[in-house]
Amino acid sequence: MKDEGISALSSMLIIQFKDKWKHLNQVIDKVPEKKFHVGRKNWRFSWVLFHIIETADFYSRDTPDTMKWGKKAGFDWEKSSKEEIVENKLTITKNMLREYSKEIEQRIEQFLNDVSDEELLKKDSFHWFDSILGKLVYMLRHNAFHIGELARILRGWDGERFKW
Incomplete structure (x- = not known):
């Protein structure tokens, strides 16, 4: 870790992540309750919100091996049946998403406050990225893609635009 x-x-990353969390929370706030679980098959508004946060959880770790996919929504991607997964995904609430996103936001900000530029350029156990910085930029890009999808859907529903 860095000296001081x-x-x-x-x-720079802290600023970008703060904006990402702000946009994500605006999408959570602006989706009407009656539309929250709307979608087709495996693509529902609430599930994409959960996916955004869960992937941020995954990529904010120093190893991919500790992630328990679906745990925050009460299921195990590898052991739960498809029916159990769908049933548990339908229990996702806006408050649960806000709490989960806050937890991951704080983890990422703490990490960024403690890490040096040199350390960001090193590799971690995510072997498919050239550096921790590359992994974090990918996370931001991935999350922004999905936030953009959801923002477009909200506009199609004549929802209020969120503030850039």
Whole structure:
């Protein structure tokens, strides 16, 4: 970890992550309750919100091996039946998503406050990324893609735009 002060890369990333969480929370707030679980097959509004947060949870770790996919929604992707997964996904609430996103937001911000630029350029156990920085940029891009999808759906429902 770094000696003192926040690194230049961390400072830039903290700003980008804060904006991402702000946009995500606006989408959560603006989706009407009656539309929250609307969608087709495996693509429902609430599930995409959960996916955004769950992947941020995954990529904010230093190893992929500790992730328990679906745990926060009460199921296990590898052991639960398809019916159990669907049933548990339908119990996802806006409050649950807000709490989960806050937990991951705090984890990422703490990490970025503690890490040096040099450490961000190192690899971790996510072997498919060249660096921790690359992994974090991918996470931001992935999450922004899905937030954009959801924002477009809200506009199609004549919902209020969220503030950029």
